Amino acid sequence: MTEQETRPVLAGVSGAHRAEVGPPPHDRSADRAARRAFRPYRRIPAIVVAALLTLLGLLVAAETISALAGRPLRWLPYDGMLAWASGTLWSNPLFLLGAAVVTLLGLALLALALVPGRPRMVPVRSGDPDLIIGLRRRSVARALAHAADEVPGVHSSHVTMRGHTVSVRPETSGWDDERCEQDVRAAVLDRLAGLDLVEPYRVDVHVKERR
Structure with a gap:
């Protein structure tokens, strides 16, 4: 995953900059602004x-x-x-x-x-209604796949995003599938929390044994 792919898209920046480090505070007006900015038009x-x-x-x-x-x-x-x-x-x-x-x-x-269409960008929480941040869906999927690949026993994984569901298909060598499923779900949820997306996502994990 290159730096350009994971770089967020900014729209309507007011010029204000946050000095603090860490996830921004939850602001409902900012979340609504992000949703509207990346809402697909028919x-x-x-x-x-x-x-x-x-x-x-x-x-x-x-x-x-x-x-x-x-x-x-x-x-x-x-x-x-x-x-x-x-x-x-x-x-x-x-x-x-x-x-x-x-x-x-x-x-x-x-x-x-x-009925809203499928947005091309995933809004990211900024805490400022004038600061709109969005990530490409494929970049988010790659980041989540990378998080799943870091789980011990996982050789590779494939992540797809449909609606508000993240589907993860890790490929393992056939060790404890239940433990692997729990670890992969925890790793993906942790990465989602780090991305701090505006919309909540449900994570489905389907372990596949390598042949």
């Missing part, structure tokens, strides 16, 4: 929805203005749509299918807007 779904709504608005505006001017464009088949709507029952399977599709699309767009 740009692609927002662009798609905005483009569709813009095209729909332009189409409706063009049809309305042309009709008021006495020369309707009739890009939309009004007569056919009106005839189908007046002659179709609410219980018609085709109507129910169309309503279900529209409802599912609306729920999917709502879920994309509300």
Whole structure:
């Protein structure tokens, strides 16, 4: 792990510097600022929805203005749509299918807007709302894997981060798996405490015997 990979990203530094050494004090406003700074934005779904709504608005505006001017464009088949709507029952399977599709699309767009995506950076506690620190997820994973590798009996380990769960897969020579699992979990938790991440993480350890 190189120095550049483990170097934190700073955003919105106010110029203040802490003179004390050690983990910064817990500050809820600072933690909220760090979460907001690295929160992923749903740009692609927002662009798609905005483009569709813009095209729909332009189409409706063009049809309305042309009709008021006495020369309707009739890009939309009004007569056919009106005839189908007046002659179709609410219980018609085709109507129910169309309503279900529209409802599912609306729920999917709502879920994309509300459910946060996977952030590229992991916020680190700074104790100052104006000092935003973040680490790359792969750098955090490598640091935790290095901590697991330092446990006696562990030849190598692989760490993945999904959501708020850290999955550790140490490879051993087949000695006491239960003791190894406890030692690896303790080492990873200790390294997490040293990193002082804003979000809490759960550690899952799955020992694998070397063949």
